[in-house]
Amino acid sequence: MASLQEVARRAKVSIATVSRVLNRSDKVVPETRAAVEQALRELDYRPSRVARRLRMNSGRAHLVGLIIPDIQNPFYAEIARGVEDAAYAAEYALLLCNSDESIDKERFYLGVMRDESVDGIVLPPFDETDAAVAEFAKTGIPIVCVDRSLAQEKTDLVEVDNYRGAREAMAHLIAKGHKQIGLIEGRSHVSTSRERRRGYLDALAGHGLPVRKELMRAGDFKQESGRVLANELLDLRKPPTALFVCNNLMTVGALAALHQRDLRVPRDVAVVGFDDLPWAEALDPPPTVVRQPAYDVGRQAMELLLKRITEPGRPPVTVRLLPELVVRRST
Amino acid sequence: MASLQEVARRAKVSIATVSRVLNRSDKVVPETRAAVEQALRELDYRPSRVARRLRMNSGRAHLVGLIIPDIQNPFYAEIARGVEDAAYAAEYALLLCNSDESIDKERFYLGVMRDESVDGIVLPPFDETDAAVAEFAKTGIPIVCVDRSLAQEKTDLVEVDNYRGAREAMAHLIAKGHKQIGLIEGRSHVSTSRERRRGYLDALAGHGLPVRKELMRAGDFKQESGRVLANELLDLRKPPTALFVCNNLMTVGALAALHQRDLRVPRDVAVVGFDDLPWAEALDPPPTVVRQPAYDVGRQAMELLLKRITEPGRPPVTVRLLPELVVRRST
């Protein structure tokens, strides 16, 4: 609550001098510095981040935004941890918001970020043509995309090689002898969905297997849609013998559907999921998944953002991390 | 980027008038109002939250803080969702931080909240005697505690009846015939731990069962400690036939330990956990747990905070929600 004014009064100097002491300016003689520092201590002075942010040019607020589509999804929670740790290490505060996979909420929070004059933001855009993010980009505030990319805007980006992950998952299933493989993908205009589907299709083609359109279903990344779509696939006249499920929550949903039908995994139906699950080992059965290095995605995104804040002119870079197939007992 | 100045210039009025239009003051004649509104639109004006916060008395920043011990713990993620939804509904922005169960990180983020002049904060204190929170309380910024309570400070509080939950869990185990029941609790000076232990002890006493000190172990709420402590208990000369594990992550750890030893649950050892798990049904076996209404805890905490912000004088209230025993197949 103590302001520069009060400190200055107590130390019998001007507010400018106090400010100089605070900002480590060398232009202050040891005596006065000592006096000021004592006053600082006595009043337990803490600078107002708000006043500082108002005064300073952008890029020095030490505040960045993170918008997450679903904080209850362990994949995003892990990204958030990566971002947060890197931010904390650099003494940046983090404005973390949850858009609930809703473009309106995303727009609302982007507005907040803008109006709070954050130094930059990290987010997985709603989809490839996200207009809200495009609009935000006009402000010139740095953006780093994670997980999902944008079709139009050129921003820094940290993503995972989704195509490769999908190919590996499919190669694994095909090697196990599966020929009828169902695909449960996410919202189709999200870049990750597109890449994973491409991996699915290319893998089939690469092994001379036919594509059956009815084996491909698009959900919304939520558990319930995994359950529903798995059921749809299993109700087919010629049901798949294996499922490739394109995110963690839908994988759990699909597993639940299989349990409910008393199908044995992997004997009756094999399952490979995308994204690791935190308690994979305790699941029944522990699922084979394509693990994404979510923590690193977050950490590197934040580091990229910090670099861009200090050096706004640098060309946008894309960091592509490698996923890893973790074979457990669902295949 | 457009400021009041620019809008005023374009509408050929003073900045005061623009401000009045924005704040719905009735003291402005329709004509000028229209002119101002047009300028507002043309420039796509958005007020700076920073400048506004600097100018206004506290309590009107429309910004609140939430400090969570572990955002990757589904229990806290659910609380966060509750807080966030209530905040969003009231058009409050949320500064969400993750303290990682570390008192230093908590102190850092409390500092940020203070320096950002938030209108109030929600958090589960590190422990009952949390000095960082006590210090924060001196600023007069409203605090609502969730989940855990404070011994000294009188703040609003939303908690769950932990004692009752523990009694129910224990009654259930005892009814199943268990007489040697191991306790895996969390950090001991956290209020929830104390209450759950009290429930454990009273339940034993209430059913005429002896207390065996060596059956009681304290962990740190993390999965690993659940695994380690379960192993310790099972290594006892006279091991327990049932485990009461006092949070979700430790329950998963305990389950993992049991699996590793090839013990059948519940035949060899029964398990009751505290906190529900998001994919409980997919776990092996689906665990019996004391479910806490985490979402409601968060939502009501935020609502309490909003009330306190608008009406700072009101006496602190405690909301106590009821847990629910969800019987699945681990008992």
Place this chain on the structure above:
DNA sequence: CGTATCTGTGTAAACGTTTACAACGTTTTT
């Protein structure tokens, strides 16, 4: 018709910083 009241708008101060610039005393240079 002069004064009081009301209505709408403008002026300026305030919030708490940072920083360009001025000011002043001291030291160096010529």
Place this chain on the structure above:
DNA sequence: AAAAACGTTGTAAACGTTTACACAGATACG
């Protein structure tokens, strides 16, 4: 010894708002 340079500190403006107060014009009232 006067001029120049330097080093330390203070003054004041600026960031973008809100709002108390002043002010001017219109309306009401005696």
